[in-house]
Amino acid sequence: MGLIVQKFGGTSVGNSERILNVAERVIEEKNRGNDVVVVVSAMGKTTDQLVSLAGEVTSSPSKREMDMLLTTGEQITISLLAMALQHKGYDAISFTGWQAGIETEPVFGNARVLNIERTRLQAELAKGKVVIVAGFQGATADGEIATLGRGGSDTTAVALAAALKADKCDIYTDVTGVFTTDPRYVKGARKLLSISYDEMLELANLGAGVLHPRAVEFAKNYHVPLEVRSSMERESGTIIEEEGKMEQNLVVRGIAFEDKITKVTVLGLSNTLSSLSTIFTTLANNHLNVDIIIQSTTNKNTTDLSFSIHSEDLKDTLQVLADNKESLKYENVQFESDLAKVSIVGSGMVSNPGVAAKMFEVLANESIEVKMVSTSEIKVSTVVEEGNMIRAVDSLHQAFELAGTTVKS
Amino acid sequence: MGLIVQKFGGTSVGNSERILNVAERVIEEKNRGNDVVVVVSAMGKTTDQLVSLAGEVTSSPSKREMDMLLTTGEQITISLLAMALQHKGYDAISFTGWQAGIETEPVFGNARVLNIERTRLQAELAKGKVVIVAGFQGATADGEIATLGRGGSDTTAVALAAALKADKCDIYTDVTGVFTTDPRYVKGARKLLSISYDEMLELANLGAGVLHPRAVEFAKNYHVPLEVRSSMERESGTIIEEEGKMEQNLVVRGIAFEDKITKVTVLGLSNTLSSLSTIFTTLANNHLNVDIIIQSTTNKNTTDLSFSIHSEDLKDTLQVLADNKESLKYENVQFESDLAKVSIVGSGMVSNPGVAAKMFEVLANESIEVKMVSTSEIKVSTVVEEGNMIRAVDSLHQAFELAGTTVKS
Known part of the structure; x- marks a missing residue:
């Protein structure tokens, strides 16, 4: 009961x-x-x-x-x-x-x-x-x-x-559960028996599409055990819980990807202590979600700032930036659309140095240009051209040895 | 303003x-x-x-x-x-x-x-x-x-x-307003410039379909002036207000009709003071709407009772009667479906005797059997076979001289 x-x-x-x-x-x-x-x-x-x-x-x-x-x-x-x-x-x-x-x-x-x-x-x-x-x-x-x-x-x-x-x-x-990557695009994608909230959160945030990140966050905060499973098949799905069972002690647990990404660059932003806070507070107040953020200081007085957004938010983002040009104090805005994000996720990563390096090597061997990079303790995200997305995922799935037979139970 | x-x-x-x-x-x-x-x-x-x-x-x-x-x-x-x-x-x-x-x-x-x-x-x-x-x-x-x-x-x-x-x-x-009868079925149906709440109420209740009776009742009780008009044409419609302007001082203002009527007869109902009240309270408590009611006493102890309902309520009505057979004390229930109601309406009727008689004469000349009759100060309703409905309306529309050119304004 x-x-x-x-x-x-x-x-x-x-x-x-x-x-x-x-x-x-x-x-x-x-x-x-x-x-x-x-x-x-x-x-x-x-x-x-x-x-x-x-x-x-x-x-x-x-x-x-x-x-x-x-x-x-x-x-x-x-x-x-x-x-x-x-x-x-x-x-x-x-x-x-x-x-x-x-x-x-x-x-x-x-x-x-x-x-x-x-x-x-x-x-x-x-x-x-x-x-x-x-x-x-x-x-x-x-x-x-x-x-x-x-x-x-x-x-x-x-x-x-x-x-x-x-x-x-x-x-x-x-789908019957959470997979190492999207089985619709990558042969040999394998169903995971279990996964931790944090890993799922990275996968969800990174566009794995099975589960909404806010839902995973809620589940983690309130310790709600989740199971992702099929509404048509009777087989068990993937359990999402406090500490994922380390079935194969994989360094990389899954590969997520997401298309329709746009990179926005704000050029000549006034380089004050509050400028970053001001720009992202302004965007957040307009309910615009920013994902990866990269800052590169070019000289003492100004800085160039890049961030990625969903392409559907581009129109609103440009409008908000234009409306607030005076208070934000920048020179110009550029953007690059038709991009995609490819990310590797796994809690084993924290104790395995060189995982990011291996990722970049795999992509370089495929002649795929990396436009942006973002890392956390359990994931590495890269932004690449949309046309390279599936090839990037495929080569990473092989390189990190994620392929295998689907676990039935 | x-x-x-x-x-x-x-x-x-x-x-x-x-x-x-x-x-x-x-x-x-x-x-x-x-x-x-x-x-x-x-x-x-x-x-x-x-x-x-x-x-x-x-x-x-x-x-x-x-x-x-x-x-x-x-x-x-x-x-x-x-x-x-x-x-x-x-x-x-x-x-x-x-x-x-x-x-x-x-x-x-x-x-x-x-x-x-x-x-x-x-x-x-x-x-x-x-x-x-x-x-x-x-x-x-x-x-x-x-x-x-x-x-x-x-x-x-x-x-x-x-x-x-x-x-x-x-x-x-x-439609462009309230007509003497439904212009889709009767040639020469004429738009009324105005009509009283009471006349409209009878027409609405009788299935004229333009306006819901409960809405007219509400409007009458709260003195809300209504206008029924076309959403496509710009011409004025029909005003519904306290006292309809007697444009032609017609005895009969309009003819309403409604199909899908069923006559239910309860036979051998125990003839006590409370039996009528009990039966209709029971139906009302089950939100079943009864329209015309006819009672004919056959002997001292029991009575036969007929009433009309919407055919779609038949199943529920029979169920309620069956469920309460013991408390209602009757012998048997019969019903006749595929009936229609045809009614003449007009506030001039109250001061013109013989309107009902003329109606029955018109129907008799058309060999249309009248199954039920109900009258109020401003209307006479008859129940006839569904197949006779349009012919009944047509002949009454002619007999009461309702035809004419549509009033444009």
Whole structure:
């Protein structure tokens, strides 16, 4: 007897047949004697369809109204899943984000969860009901509907698991677990039995795509055990927990990659103690995410600063920089698009010097130019041209001996 | 300078192009110097599509989850209309039913509006914004999403007009006004310049389809002037107000008709003082609407009771009667489906004896059997076979001299 939070993504609830399949997975868990909270995303292409509908009306929709529009997607799924469970003879009740007590900060399009008021969900669980919650959404203290941004349904699931002190949070998806790299692009990519929060966090942050980084962070902070597993197959997935079992004591655990990266360079930035703080505070206040940052001082008075962003944020980033040119005190802005980020991740790296050197050597042998570099204790990231991305991943996957047979259990 | 509530139905917001057209109609009103509150329905066939999606999952969806599902339809429209207005340079903000402070009774599928908390809407109007509200929906005091039933968006519009003390409530639809009868079926049907609340109420109740009866009742009770008009044409529509202007002093003002009627007969009902009250209280408690009621006493101890319902409520009605057979004390239940109701309406009727007689004569001449009759001071309703409906309307429209040229203004 415990409490399990299950999360099913858009593909898993893509049509009514799949929703009935999800109901079966919920019932299996319920029949094991567990209380179940289910978090679902919008059905398949619903979000894309809504975005395109907005595009027919305006080229620059306000974020508030986009959130109003997009949150209908998950609301459709929760009601259909509740109906499916009721149809199969199980008591179920659906809740939108605001009904589930998910309070977010007052930001549209990319809000953080501030608090979860558990009373209503706990009351329904106590009645033996399966509780279904719309992912990706919440409401501000003022009663405004806000979304949690990309991958927000993962965050909803983990946040609910933390708030309700769930025993486990299962992330059901269209892959069978976390792989050494994306098996759609690299032959021999291998499923990991387990991985640590920190490694997963680097992989998630680096665009592995299986799990949203904010969700992993939440899970790490609140010690929520996660399992990434398939909504179609019955095999076990990948457990994400405090210390990943060192199955093969690999120095590099996985390789992540992400395209649509743009490098922005601010030239002739006034070289004062506060200039870096000012520029990134300004961007953060406009909810623009900056990833890799490189500074190279050219002379005493000014400095050149480069940073990477998602290409979709380029327009807003340039606008914010232009709007604040006077206060930021710089000469010029340049940018380079069509870039990609390739990263190696592994907690064994910290005790193995020369891992970064080996990475650069592999890329150099492939004649791949490295445009930016960033390192942490457990990862090395490089920015390369988009066209070189898959070749870089492939050669690194071989060089670090990650290939192998998929672990079945 | 005043406050106008505009309501646009599903056809008027059927696609993005029409939503942009609706934005123009809103802007015209705003540019006249008025504050504007806009109530919209779900886009075109959205509600039907959602109902069919539910049908793929279960044959008997719970009403709570249907409300959860269907309310997404209006939420999509409000966000798109807000985007359209913002695109055209007008400040606008959209609200779901619960955000707009529309509190309903705790009933799903057919809830009544209990109260409207105006603060939030008034604050946005004071900022000069166009306020857009999702029709058809509200929330209970417990935060459950509930719909107002068929034609509920009209009710939302009139309830908001009453709560905000609007100067006028314009119901934009796909017809140019209220007609003597449905022009799609009867040639020579004529648009009325004005009509009284009571006449409109009878016409709305009788299935004229232009306006929801609950909305007319609300308008009458709170003295909200209504105008039914076209969302595509610029011509004036039909004003609904305290005393309709007696343009031609017609005895009969209009003819309403409605198909999908079922006559239910309860045989051998125990003839006590409370038996009628018990049976209809039981049906009402199950939110089943009964229309015409006929009682004929056959002997001292028992009575036969007939009433008409919407055919879609037949299954539930038979279930409720069966479930309560013991307490209701009757012998048997019969029913006859595929019936229709045809009614003549006009406030002149009260001072003109013989109107009902003329109606029966017209129907008899057409060899149309009258299955049930019900009268009020301003209407006579008959139930006939569905196949005779249009012929009955046609012959009555001619006999009461309703045909004429459409009034343009």
